Amino acid sequence: MNRTFGIGDRVTVKNATSMFHTRTQAYTRGKTGVVVEFRPDWVIPEDEAWGRDTPERGGREEPFYVVRFKQKDLWPNYTGFDVDTLETEVAQRWLDPAKENAK
Amino acid sequence: MSSSEGFDEIEYRVGNFAPVLRTPLDSPYEISNELFAALRHVLHDVGGQPDLPQPYREKVEEEWEMNAYVTCECLGWRGVWNSEERRRAENDLGATLYFGLPYYARWATVAAKVLINTGQITPDELSAKIDEVRARLEKKSA
Amino acid sequence: MTRTHDHDHDAHAAIQSSSGVNEFEVLEQAVRELAIEKGLFSAEDHRRFSEWAESIGPSGGSKLVAKAWVDPEFNARLLADGTEACKEVGIDWLDPTGVGTPSDYTYFYVLENTPTVHNVIVCTLCSCYPRPVLGMSPDWYRTPHYRRRLVRWPREVLAEFGLHFGPDVEVRVHDSNQKSRFMVMPMRPDGTEGWTEEQLAAIVTRDTMIGVAQPKADWTATSSPSAG
Numbered sequence: 267m268n269r270t271f272g273i274g275d276r277v278t279v280k281n282a283t284s285m286f287h288t289r290t291q292a293y294t295r296g297k298t299g300v301v302v303e304f305r306p307d308w309v310i311p312e313d314e315a316w317g318r319d320t321p322e323r324g325g326r327e328e329p330f331y332v333v334r335f336k337q338k339d340l341w342p343n344y345t346g347f348d349v350d351t352l353e354t355e356v357a358q359r360w361l362d363p364a365k366e367n368a369k
Numbered sequence: 370m371s372s373s374e375g376f377d378e379i380e381y382r383v384g385n386f387a388p389v390l391r392t393p394l395d396s397p398y399e400i401s402n403e404l405f406a407a408l409r410h411v412l413h414d415v416g417g418q419p420d421l422p423q424p425y426r427e428k429v430e431e432e433w434e435m436n437a438y439v440t441c442e443c444l445g446w447r448g449v450w451n452s453e454e455r456r457r458a459e460n461d462l463g464a465t466l467y468f469g470l471p472y473y474a475r476w477a478t479v480a481a482k483v484l485i486n487t488g489q490i491t492p493d494e495l496s497a498k499i500d501e502v503r504a505r506l507e508k509k510s511a
Numbered sequence: 512m513t514r515t516h517d518h519d520h521d522a523h524a525a526i527q528s529s530s531g532v533n534e535f536e537v538l539e540q541a542v543r544e545l546a547i548e549k550g551l552f553s554a555e556d557h558r559r560f561s562e563w564a565e566s567i568g569p570s571g572g573s574k575l576v577a578k579a580w581v582d583p584e585f586n587a588r589l590l591a592d593g594t595e596a597c598k599e600v601g602i603d604w605l606d607p608t609g610v611g612t613p614s615d616y617t618y619f620y621v622l623e624n625t626p627t628v629h630n631v632i633v634c635t636l637c638s639c640y641p642r643p644v645l646g647m648s649p650d651w652y653r654t655p656h657y658r659r660r661l662v663r664w665p666r667e668v669l670a671e672f673g674l675h676f677g678p679d680v681e682v683r684v685h686d687s688n689q690k691s692r693f694m695v696m697p698m699r700p701d702g703t704e705g706w707t708e709e710q711l712a713a714i715v716t717r718d719t720m721i722g723v724a725q726p727k728a729d730w731t732a733t734s735s736p737s738a739g
Contacts (some may be wrong), residue, residue, distance in 0.1 A: 284411065285465035287457045289636055289688050292410070293417040293662065306618070308690055330689060337665075337684075341417065346666045349681040355689040380576050397673075416686060421516075421658040422671055432537040437616030438647075439560045440543045443552040445613025446560070455635050473526040473655050477539045485659035498541040503532060506540075510531040 267307065267358070268327045275301045276364035279356060280355055287315040290360045294333075297366045302353065305330035310357050319338060328358045383413050386465050412460040434473035441476050450483050458482060547617070563607035568646035569717035572694050574600040575644065576720065577657065577711035579682045580699045586623075589696075593619035597644065602625050605644050616690040622683075624722075629680055631722030633661040634687045641692035646719055662686055668716065674721040677724045695722040702728035 281295040289311040309325035309328055311316070318324040337350040344350070394400050416441070430438075445452055458479035459467060470478065484490045547554050556645070574644040578600060579586040580729040589596040594604045594617055596712045619641060622630040635658045640648035651657055665682050670676070676682060685693050697719040703711060718724035 274718055285409070286411070287460065288411055288414075291416050291635060291686065291688060292414050305689070305691060311453050311689070314451055316456040319451045319453070334683075342665050345463070345664060346682060347678040349678065350665065350683070352662060352684045352686060354686040355691060357689075363508060400630045409523050411591075413636045415659045417663040418655075418659040420656040422660075422667075423651075423656045424656065425649075425657075425672065428650040430647055431536075433533065433539045434645075435561065435564060436543060436557075437535075439557055439564055440539065440546060442613050443556045443560055444546065446556065446608045447552040449551050455614075456696065460635075468655060471535065473649075474535050477535060477542060477648075480542045481538060482732055483544065484545060484549075486549075489551060494545060498545050499537055501543045502544065503534075503537045506532045506537060 267328055269304070270358060271301050271329075271361060271363075272333060273301055273303070277301055277331070277356075277361040278364045279333070280360050280362055284312070286314055290356060291354065293340060294335070294354065294356070297331040297334035297335055299339070301331045302334045303332035304356055305332060307343065308357075308358065330355050330357050331361065333361075388431055397452075402494060413456065433477075434471075435476040437473045437480070441480050443478060444483070449487065449489070454483070512579065525681075530621070551574075557644050559607055564647070567642055567644075569715075569720065570712065571597075571600065571602050571646075572641075572644040572717070572720045573712035573715040575694070576696050576715045577708040579621075580711055581708055582727050584704060589621050590623060593621045593694075596621075602643055606643065612642065614639075614696075615655070618691045619694070620691055621694050622685060622722075623700045626698070627668075627680055628683055629676055630683050630685060630693075631661065631665060632685050632687060632693045633658060633697060635659070635662055636686075636688050639687045639692060644694055645720060648650070649717070649721075669723060672693055674723065674725065694720045696720075697722075697726050700726050700728050 276323055277300070278298045279290065279294045279296065282290075284290065285287050307327045307329050309320065309327050311324040313319070315359060318326075321327060332353055334351050334353045336348070337346055337352055338344045340350055374425075394404070402504065441455055444445045444450055446454070455476070462470070462475065466478070467475065483496055485492055485495060525718065534579065541559065546552060547557070575589060575597065577636060581588050585599065586595065588599075604615070604619055605611050614711075622632075624630055638648055638653035638658070640652065642648070657668070662684050665684050666676070681699065687693050697715065699711070701712070703714070714726040716724060716726065719726045
């Protein structure tokens, strides 16, 4: 699958419906960060969790990305300092290009 | 289940998960979309929820805990399940068990369940084996 | 009362029922025996994996850090490809199955602390942990309170472990929510000039590689500095 995002791209995590199982955390939904690293193409956990853990079994492989967020962008009234960040890994399907007016 | 406790003693504990003094919201239902969303929240997704500091305790794994871990990994190794299925199974236990059971007891519980779910064993076989193991261990400790 | 890291290494007493038998042990053993009886895995599989589980521990990670501190080229290799570099200290992420462990996968990354970036690791969703290099995870790492709080209140949690950073240091939390497994490479402390790799490894404790502690020249893995 083609990688749609590059290192340095600003991306926003989709607030997609996720019944029963997901590994895209609620605290990242709708939040904007920057792609800092690539990860390999992995079967998405939403397929793995149901036994579809290889392409042969219907598991969909996608590029994953390390996304870095500013903590003050993630949390209301963040109690740390402006420099603080959080990194986590997100599958391509969960990412949109950041909107122009996003922080 | 221990036979030394009376029905009321056991049932009091079990019943207390839905306490007598509670506000029933489910029937006739008074559940808003917001509450439904909260009820549907994927349980393991706890990042950012409020909590209090607790002592950061150390605990050496007991033998059963190491064994439970190894059993689950061997089941993964030999293709019975993958670790994400195990993690989802732990969430599917529901909040009371998820937050109430010791970490490795969740592993042992879902390992038992996956064996039934995938048809490798029957519930009767599990119950019989539990009774057999308990009797064996009780004899050993007597 | 000051919240400090509790160095209670005494094993928490096992819960005993009135019959003296632990029901968790009963369940675990029942599952294991049934699985073996049904041929789902062999007793030999369980023994081999148990042996591996007993063999892993923080000393693996300590060796990586100590070697990186003395050898800048190894440092670069470690940061470029953690999984591959582990082989140089005898750790193979494919062990013991030949394809890796079901829960730890084979994508290992080392996070280098600098004077302006302090890394710390959590898995909010479960408790993913780099077992091949650090051994079994600490009990506290798996608790809801650590998983809930570190991502949102990292400086508070670090302060409870005795770490404080000013506004010029970026505290970078890594929520390991997918297949990657992480370890922190702490900064080498002053006062360790000329030390051997073995001496350096001795001050790289498990907690320094999670990111909730920093190595000190007078700490070792088994004794804290004399502080009364």
